[in-house]
Amino acid sequence: MTDKQRLIDADKLIKQLQDNRDLFAEDKVGSPSYNMGRVDSYHTMITWINNGHFDPDPPQQPNIQPGDRVVSISKPGLGTGVVVDPEKENLYKFTDRTWVRFGNDDLPLHSRTSDLELIQNQGEEV
Missing domain, CATH: 1.20.5 (Single alpha-helices involved in coiled-coils or other helix-helix interfaces)
Structure with a gap:
């Protein structure tokens, strides 16, 4: 197979x-x-x-954790962002979205998790 x-x-x-x-x-x-x-x-x-019983599984999203560096695929102009912990920041927790602080912004934005791409540092495996 x-x-x-x-x-x-x-x-x-x-x-x-x-x-x-x-x-x-x-x-x-x-x-x-x-x-x-x-x-x-x-x-x-x-x-x-x-009824969709045999529909393909949705694509698996990377395991994005607070502190990870990411970029937005649909909005590359936002630059590099850092995933924030919603509990520490007292933010609403979404099931399909992730809070990210892009650039030097004080306020984090929420973005679809599927729209985020992990940035791999040299020597790291994602």
């Missing part, structure tokens, strides 16, 4: 499953109970796909 994630076209797969479901729903092949089992299985798969 490969480490590369395989992405498929969900709409094409749903179309194929619907065609197969419709074929067995017509009762032209096999016994009626067998066909209804197949129809139910196809319907379940279509429902799971539509």
